[in-house]
Amino acid sequence: MKIHVLGSAAGGGFPQWNCNCPQCSAVRNASPHHLARTQSSIAVTANQTDWLLVNASPDVLQQIKAFPALQPARALRDTGIAAVLLMDAQIDHTTGLLMLREHRQKLPLYCHALVREDLSTGNPLFKVLEHYCGIDWQNLHLQQPFQVPSLQGLHFEALPLISNAPPYSPHRDKPQPGDNIGLRVKDQTSGKTLFYAPGLGQIEPHVWKAMQEADCVMVDGTLWTDDEMISLGASKKTSRAMGHMPQSGADGMIEWLDKLPSHVRKILIHINNTNPILDEMSPQRQTLTAHGIEVAFDGMEIEL
Numbered sequence: 001m002k003i004h005v006l007g008s009a010a011g012g013g014f015p016q017w018n019c020n021c022p023q024c025s026a027v028r029n030a031s032p033h034h035l036a037r038t039q040s041s042i043a044v045t046a047n048q049t050d051w052l053l054v055n056a057s058p059d060v061l062q063q064i065k066a067f068p069a070l071q072p073a074r075a076l077r078d079t080g081i082a083a084v085l086l087m088d089a090q091i092d093h094t095t096g097l098l099m100l101r102e103h104r105q106k107l108p109l110y111c112h113a114l115v116r117e118d119l120s121t122g123n124p125l126f127k128v129l130e131h132y133c134g135i136d137w138q139n140l141h142l143q144q145p146f147q148v149p150s151l152q153g154l155h156f157e158a159l160p161l162i163s164n165a166p167p168y169s170p171h172r173d174k175p176q177p178g179d180n181i182g183l184r185v186k187d188q189t190s191g192k193t194l195f196y197a198p199g200l201g202q203i204e205p206h207v208w209k210a211m212q213e214a215d216c217v218m219v220d221g222t223l224w225t226d227d228e229m230i231s232l233g234a235s236k237k238t239s240r241a242m243g244h245m246p247q248s249g250a251d252g253m254i255e256w257l258d259k260l261p262s263h264v265r266k267i268l269i270h271i272n273n274t275n276p277i278l279d280e281m282s283p284q285r286q287t288l289t290a291h292g293i294e295v296a297f298d299g300m301e302i303e304l
Helices: 022-029 060-067 093-102 114-119 124-128 206-215 228-232 253-257 283-292
Strands: 001-006 041-045 051-054 079-083 105-113 135-137 154-160 181-187 193-197 216-218 266-267 294-295 301-303
Touching: 001 060, 060 093, 079 093, 093 105, 093 124, 114 135, 154 206, 181 206, 193 206, 216 253, 253 294, 283 294
Parallel strands: 051 079, 079 105, 105 135, 193 216, 216 266, 266 294
Antiparallel strands: 001 041, 001 301, 041 051, 154 181, 181 193
16 A cells, blocks of 8 residues: 655645745745645555545645646546545545546545535535536445445545534534544555544544554644644634644643554644644654654655
8 A cells, every 4th residue: 555645734735825924934935944735635545556535635736746646647538536535524625626527427535424415515515516527425434444446455444533523514613423534544465554534633442443553643733732823823722622632732642642552653744834843943843753753744655
């Protein structure tokens, strides 16, 4: 199994178009210690030809251009994207579906029924796409293994997460199982497993079990401290209120990742533009390195 990181930033990307925080200002001023990033998405393959796109970022066209494997040019109209899977209904994970509207057939799309509901009502992307390629919807049933045609040899499982639903969802601030998922991907040949959860507000027992059993975890790296956005004047909400575990502090992501078995590769993804770990020379980044935790970047590749 190969995992390619198409985008590693949280919503808005890095730098965010209207943000002048220290991190965004640094990347605009060509700091050698700050890498620009697009909004988070990964692609997964078993055969190096057919790929599952996990989340469709608003930056998807830029991401496809940067990763030629998704445009193999075998025919006049072609794509290496065999299917799309959505972790939630958030704008930064779904708006890219509109950029895929020229697909020649209905676009195979896996998501939970609650996500489909949000994308048919509050943010009706599914209805818009019916005027173009259309959607071949596949319902994700929680904690039931499934396979994706063209990705033979990979077994998937969606796990419910405690996070938050988007502002246009009736479940905002009262999320239901299925509004947000984590994804287990197991390669039947190598026996290796990935656990992917870019939005993770709390580690429940079933999530912790999946993390302990994984060979690689790619988890929520949105904010360093719980009050990061408040202290900068960028928001009135804490990290946890937005559905994201902060990295530092009691019961933070670092504390949990430290408990994993030593062989597990630990990677943070979905990193907000305000997060000081985006500065490769920052004390916060050095802390992550000391704990054996990596920071995802666009173009990063993992083989399991």
